Amino acid sequence: MVFTPLDKQKQKQKHRKGLWSPDEDMKLKSYILKHGHGCWSSVPVNTGLQRNGKSCRLRWINYLRPGLKRGMFSITEEEKILTLHQILGNKWSQIAQHLPGRTDNEIKNYWHSYLKKRMAKTVEIEDRVKDECTNGQNQISELSPSSLKSTPHNSSYDSFENMEGSLIDTDQSQNCNLPKVLFAEWLSLDQFHVQDMGGNFDHFNNIFESQSSNDSFLMNESFDTKSNSVSYDEMLQLPFKFEDQISESGLVDYFPGEFNINCDHIYTEGFQLSNFSEE
């Protein structure tokens, strides 16, 4: 379909803004479920919606898309957001990839409305503790233990902070019998002996199997689910399972129970592998 400048101007004038009505939602949802979105700018034309394509896309991604979780964030999700924000900053879309069913917009809003304040409070408490320690008046016991416990500086957060220095919480890694795969984007390459896996999954598989269970590996940047055509089914053939281990080791976190085939690069995600067992 070709639009003349006049057509485009007319379309622009017609575009509705503001909240979506249930009727608009229904039209958009049923159309996309039936035909897929294709080119977003053609969606309003095909559905008769007086919205621009961008607005349709946003509505679909943030609200209508199947599989979205609604409602409160769990403690685990909060911890994940805080931890990942420490590492990734305001990369909401990347953070959202770690939280299946949550959108970047939802996480961003949650951060601005709640978590940011919580972090600020945590910093404030820490500053107080530091001051008191510096002054030789260690009165930490006066601080609420529960308030400290609820901060991200326990559990996973601490471990990620450790990663910046020593990369691995050695005590924990020694205690853990599981083999580990560390990913390049989070970690400095020169601090590890890099195993070149060449982006080949069979190779990765062989390397993994050939090592003792306590060895760590660093997956190189060429490991890409798309370019190397590693499908979800193939992932399931592996003699490992992906586990959510973030709170245990601080090393990794990923996809409990499933592998997200939509992610571009596995190496952007840290995760830990354990020996495979049938669930």
Added chain:
DNA sequence: AAAGAGCACAACCGCACCCGA
């Protein structure tokens, strides 16, 4: 009961990037 302050969430805007012509 009314006003307004605060909050949560949805949606918009602008910019950057990618890709095809």
Added chain:
DNA sequence: TTCGGGTGCGGTTGTGCTCTT
């Protein structure tokens, strides 16, 4: 190589609800 359209992302704004005074 350049340009324009499409898309994705992060920041910001708008709106409606709830709570407080």
